[in-house]
Amino acid sequence: MRLLVKVSFIVVALGAMGLGLLALRQQRYEVSNQISRAHNRVVDQERAIWRMQAEVARRTDPRDIRDAAERLHIELVPIQPAGSTQAADGGATSVTPPSDPAAGKAAPSPAKPAGKKPGAPKAAEPKKKPSTKPARKDAAAPARKDATHGH
Amino acid sequence: MDTDAPAPAPAAPAGIDESTQSSRTRGWARVVTCCTAALLCLTLVRVAQLKTVPSERLDAAAGRRTSVRPELAQRGGIIDQRGRPMAVSLVGWRLFCDPAFIYESGWDKAKKASKTDPNAVAECDPFRDAAIALAPVLRQAPQAVHELLQKNAERRYVVLAQEIDDSQADALRHLDLDGVRLEPKLVRDYPAGPLASQLIGKVGFEHTGQAGVEFAFNRQLTPTDGKVKALRDAFGRTLWINREDYVPGDDGQDVRLSIDLVIQEIAERHLTAMVDEVNAGGGRLIVMDADNGDILAMCDVLRERAGWKEATHDPSRRIHPALGRNRNFTDPYEPGSTFKSFVWARATQLGLAKPSEIIQLPHGPYVTPFGRTIHDVKYPGPVSWKTVLIKSLNGGMASVALRMSHEQMEQMVRDYGFGQKTGMGIPGESGGIVTSAAKWTKYTQTSVAMGHEVAVTPIQMVRAFSSFARPDGTIVQPRLVLPSGPVQPHAFVPGVKQVVTPTVLAEAKEAMAGVVEEGTARKAQSDWYQMYGKTGTAELAVPGQKGYDRDRYVASFLAAAPLEHSRIVVLCVIDDPDKRKGHFGGSIAGPVVRDVVDETLKYLGVPYDQDPSKRSKTAGGGAKPAKVAQAR
Numbered sequence: 001m002r003l004l005v006k007v008s009f010i011v012v013a014l015g016a017m018g019l020g021l022l023a024l025r026q027q028r029y030e031v032s033n034q035i036s037r038a039h040n041r042v043v044d045q046e047r048a049i050w051r052m053q054a055e056v057a058r059r060t061d062p063r064d065i066r067d068a069a070e071r072l073h074i075e076l077v078p079i080q081p082a083g084s085t086q087a088a089d090g091g092a093t094s095v096t097p098p099s100d101p102a103a104g105k106a107a108p109s110p111a112k113p114a115g116k117k118p119g120a121p122k123a124a125e126p127k128k129k130p131s132t133k134p135a136r137k138d139a140a141a142p143a144r145k146d147a148t149h150g151h
Numbered sequence: 152m153d154t155d156a157p158a159p160a161p162a163a164p165a166g167i168d169e170s171t172q173s174s175r176t177r178g179w180a181r182v183v184t185c186c187t188a189a190l191l192c193l194t195l196v197r198v199a200q201l202k203t204v205p206s207e208r209l210d211a212a213a214g215r216r217t218s219v220r221p222e223l224a225q226r227g228g229i230i231d232q233r234g235r236p237m238a239v240s241l242v243g244w245r246l247f248c249d250p251a252f253i254y255e256s257g258w259d260k261a262k263k264a265s266k267t268d269p270n271a272v273a274e275c276d277p278f279r280d281a282a283i284a285l286a287p288v289l290r291q292a293p294q295a296v297h298e299l300l301q302k303n304a305e306r307r308y309v310v311l312a313q314e315i316d317d318s319q320a321d322a323l324r325h326l327d328l329d330g331v332r333l334e335p336k337l338v339r340d341y342p343a344g345p346l347a348s349q350l351i352g353k354v355g356f357e358h359t360g361q362a363g364v365e366f367a368f369n370r371q372l373t374p375t376d377g378k379v380k381a382l383r384d385a386f387g388r389t390l391w392i393n394r395e396d397y398v399p400g401d402d403g404q405d406v407r408l409s410i411d412l413v414i415q416e417i418a419e420r421h422l423t424a425m426v427d428e429v430n431a432g433g434g435r436l437i438v439m440d441a442d443n444g445d446i447l448a449m450c451d452v453l454r455e456r457a458g459w460k461e462a463t464h465d466p467s468r469r470i471h472p473a474l475g476r477n478r479n480f481t482d483p484y485e486p487g488s489t490f491k492s493f494v495w496a497r498a499t500q501l502g503l504a505k506p507s508e509i510i511q512l513p514h515g516p517y518v519t520p521f522g523r524t525i526h527d528v529k530y531p532g533p534v535s536w537k538t539v540l541i542k543s544l545n546g547g548m549a550s551v552a553l554r555m556s557h558e559q560m561e562q563m564v565r566d567y568g569f570g571q572k573t574g575m576g577i578p579g580e581s582g583g584i585v586t587s588a589a590k591w592t593k594y595t596q597t598s599v600a601m602g603h604e605v606a607v608t609p610i611q612m613v614r615a616f617s618s619f620a621r622p623d624g625t626i627v628q629p630r631l632v633l634p635s636g637p638v639q640p641h642a643f644v645p646g647v648k649q650v651v652t653p654t655v656l657a658e659a660k661e662a663m664a665g666v667v668e669e670g671t672a673r674k675a676q677s678d679w680y681q682m683y684g685k686t687g688t689a690e691l692a693v694p695g696q697k698g699y700d701r702d703r704y705v706a707s708f709l710a711a712a713p714l715e716h717s718r719i720v721v722l723c724v725i726d727d728p729d730k731r732k733g734h735f736g737g738s739i740a741g742p743v744v745r746d747v748v749d750e751t752l753k754y755l756g757v758p759y760d761q762d763p764s765k766r767s768k769t770a771g772g773g774a775k776p777a778k779v780a781q782a783r
Contacts, residue, residue: 032391
């Protein structure tokens with residue numbers, strides 16, 4: 001009787017071990033499955049990012065920006081490209097926006113941008129545009145200094 | 152003592168009973184053990200059988216348990232100087248089908264349906280049904296799809312559409328047709344549309360470069376696809392991917408161009424407007440940063456005019472505009488008078504003429520000592536050497552060119568880089584045409600002085616002219632692709648060769664500023680920036696014959712600005728304009744350059760340097776604003 005109990009115990013123990021192993025195996029597969037799904041999601045997200053990058057690029061097309069700026073009467077002003085510094089020859093890398101010689105203010109020399117530190121990260125806002133030629137659309141447009149060319 | 156009396160049965164010993172019970176239990180235990188062992192063995196054998204040699208029925212039911220698919224990697228992008236995407240890759244879809252499966256599946260369905268509908272088999276045409284379902288999604292006629300399916304009825308893989316958009320893909324998923332599948336593939340997107348299309352080029356169906364930068368830098372841009380082996384369930388769903396079965400892809404490298412999309416847009420807008428206005432066969436325009444040779448904009452417009460026998464053809468553009476050759480590199484042209492600036496500078500540098508020296512010219516055509524008659528538009532008589540350049544007098548140039556030796560003239564041409572490719576890595580680049588020393592004659596000497604008998608590409612012209620725009624008189628190597636890693640835009644890059652001395656540089660710039668102020672390029676005078684340059688109006692050579700067509704021209708203007716610290720060099724070439732609408736370089740190419748210079752320098756934040764008094768004079772009616780500027 002004792003032996004039967006022992007044998008039964010061994011059988012039950014083996015069965016339990018087998019079930020335990022099966023459960024572990026199942027869990028491993030489930031985790032693998034989740035990893036695969038996560039991988040697929042990453043791939044999908046990556047592809048969505050590619051698509052959005054293209055969409056952003058399309059919507060920042062220079063022609064569209066120019067048209068929108070004209071429509072909204074916004075004057076575009078230059079910005080210095082990221083990472084740019086003063087030219088090695090100490091010269092013409094000015095980012096100073098056009099001044100207004102016609103209004104009696106002398107245009108600063110390109111080599112010495114007036115009131116601007118060399119290599120400053122962003123151009124100052126432009127002064128009022130010359131009014132000697134009102135026929136020109138850009139000169140006549142009222143200035144709203146909240147937009148830049150850079151995107 | 153009764154010995155016969157039966158002896159009482161001996162009581163069974165307790166130990167024997169226990170042993171019998173024990174042996175019985177052991178027997179049962181053996182049986183249970185054996186059964187369990189047998190069961191386990193059978194299970195193991197069955198598992199082994201299922202794993203190794205499953206029955207056909209089970210195998211078919213389980214289907215393919217693994218599938219291998221490529222892991223798409225992204226082709227490198229093409230971006231502009233400021234990082235704006237000009238070409239990017241996306242995942243799109245290719246639509247394919249299995250006609251044989253469509254046919255079998257259709258008939259199976261019809262046979263099943265025949266139990267309830269007796270006409271089901273008689274009316275069955277799987278290809279017709281598939282074509283009717285697919286045609287609206289593919290935006291094709293059902294007959295065309297039906298024909299395609301029938302033609303390839305035996306095949307197992309037929310591409311129905313190389314590229315379909317997302318809405319089409321969604322519609323097809325909704326239809327859930329048997330034997331019709333979507334396959335992911337990379338598609339190339341050009342967010343800037345036609346801007347710089349001849350420069351960027353295009354990729355083919357296999358996502359490899361076919362033209363332009365896409366072709367030239369294909370190796371750098373090309374990605375390496377990865378590989379995924381996935382275990383799937385009976386419904387084809389991914390169960391899992393083992394680590395060893397996943398090989399990640401390697402994205403292609405980005406190519407960063409020196410082009411600035413905003414300047415490119417400015418240049419294309421003004422060039423296209425003028426080409427349309429003068430009904431020209433085409434136009435080319437380059438904007439180069441004088442400090443470092445960065446090509447900020449490069450345009451190439453080609454038109455086909457009804458009723459004209461065009462001088463330039465590009466059949467590839469009929470297939471797709473982006474497949475056309477980039478004529479700024481490939482098509483040399485006779486520069487005409489724009490070439491005089493180089494001859495003038497070299498003659499001055501050699502001491503053969505001084506800017507103030509009076510060149511004795513007749514009040515009529517100049518006749519060379521060897522009898523060649525040189526014609527001009529006007530014959531002002533004796534003028535200074537500086538005025539020869541300002542008024543672009545052929546006679547004056549020829550007379551001073553004859554003071555130069557053939558070797559000096561040829562050396563000048565070579566020094567400025569003509570006759571040699573720029574080495575920018577663009578396929579099909581032409582080195583231009585320069586007469587060899589052996590064939591150089593006195594006719595060549597006088598022709599070259601006027602920009603004839605020499606053919607140059609626009610990129611060679613801006614490279615040569617950069618020597619005037621740089622403070623040290625050196626030629627800069629043009630740069631279309633920026634090096635990888637951090638780049639300092641507008642940083643000064645040393646030139647490759649000094650061709651003009653500082654003294655002559657100042658004299659040449661002064662003379663060329665005169666060209667804009669009082670010479671042939673008065674219409675190019677800007678209200679905001681002082682410009683210097685040289686106009687050119689060359690007659691077109693008659694194709695396949697000797698000589699020139701007297702009514703067809705190439706008009707050009709080559710200039711730099713601002714005057715003191717020049718920032719950009721701009722060349723505009725208008726090919727074969729309608730003579731009735733204007734054909735002089737100063738009249739049609741000049742205003743384009745002026746408008747491009749104005750807008751570009753403002754965009755770059757370069758301070759105005761034009762004298763206000765001159766500006767008001769100009770605004771008062773000196774130079775007519777171009778129609779392209781008015782039309783903005």
